[in-house]
Amino acid sequence: MKITINVWRQKGAQASGRLVKYQVDHVSPDMSFLEMLDILNQQLISKNEEPVAFDHDCREGICGSCGVMINGLAHGGQLATTTCQLHMRSFKDGDEITVEPWRAKAFPVIKDLVVDRGAFDKIIQSGGYISAGTGSAPDANSTPIAKENADLSFDAAQCIGCGACVAACPNASAMLFTSAKIAHLGLLPQGQPERKSRVLNMVATMDAAGFGGCTNIGECSAACPKEIGLHFIGRLNRDLLSATIAGGSSVD
């Protein structure tokens, strides 16, 4: 396959960037999208040009680092698929593909397609610790958890922090990510002691990081490679509002 790609090139955080057109020949349909970018970079390196910087690590859909906007859709828009798991067979020979970095005030571009998702780490840090007994390991099943809650908590815990929800949201809101983190601890007995302070702190950090608010449009969940449901946002709202009205303190 022959592919034409328009890639966002930007030398550094302060530099201004632009879309640059490249031709990539000899693309196999079995390649992943990142392997296609590897081929492009080989071409650039052999011409003594600067390769395109993009983030990647696991290349198996679990680390969350590879997200880019492909033809206007986060991770390319395929159901439950990260960019590294997207295959070139979902494109046609001769296609022109536009690749841009995530765009959000809270995710500044570092170089080319690489953005700083540190704001997500700050949200997680502000969630703090859970109170758990130390000492010898507790007996298995000594803390019963309803099957439904365990399943839901697991669903939420699948979030890989890729940022596609922010990238796809018209408001660049981080509500889906934050809701997944809130739900995965809030549904378990171990998450109860700090439940109020956790939600107050995480939402305050989320707002302060410069993400937009949620207007319940739902593009986040549709773009999420882990299919985190919108119902988790409802749960986050419920937790935050009850913690606020109960007058919970934000520091524990």
Place this chain on the structure above:
Amino acid sequence: MAAALTLNQSTIGKKAIMAVTGIVLYGFVIVHMIGNLKIFEGPEGFNAYSHFLRVVGEPALPAGTILWVIRIVLLLSVILHVTAAIQLTRIDNAGRPIAYKKVKRKQASFASLTLRWGGVTIFFFVIYHLLHFTVGTALPGFIEGDPYHNVITGFSSQVWAAPVYIVAVAALGTHLYHGVWSAMQTLGINTRRTEKLFRGIAVLSGVGLFAGFATVPIVVLLGILK
């Protein structure tokens, strides 16, 4: 309770204020639409209803008390709803200072993406509407206390009035098609189990309110009511 005053400090809290005031306004438009349909009872029925709104509560309360309490609650709701909308819109727009060159949506409804335009349309419409049928400055031949006459004259002597009303109530219907469900989601009342129910109520509200409100200007324009 004092803690509720801190709601304004988070985006979620601001949205909760929008949702609660939106539900108050939603209740109002439902009652208002049903009231409008009383026009089919003829001049006596329609004017009697309007009169009732002015005297309800008498003689226990001074004339017009209930009407003014309702008006103040509505006005406060509009102020809070619009203030939060403006604040949130600014926060949301600031969230993405650099736009994508290319962007597509996977599933967003037209209603969800145009909520702000709908809100602005409804806002300006309400001002016009108050001058038209409540104060009367926008209606030549306005007669205080004879709403039946005013509605008929309004839509038959001013040909552009009916289209303006129809566009405005279409904006209202679209606003609520998303808004009613969205309010339940924002308040954390919606869960996976209630998802279909609230989506259904929202769609029904949007379509039903549009149909109910649009009926009156249409029948007057067609000369069915004179």
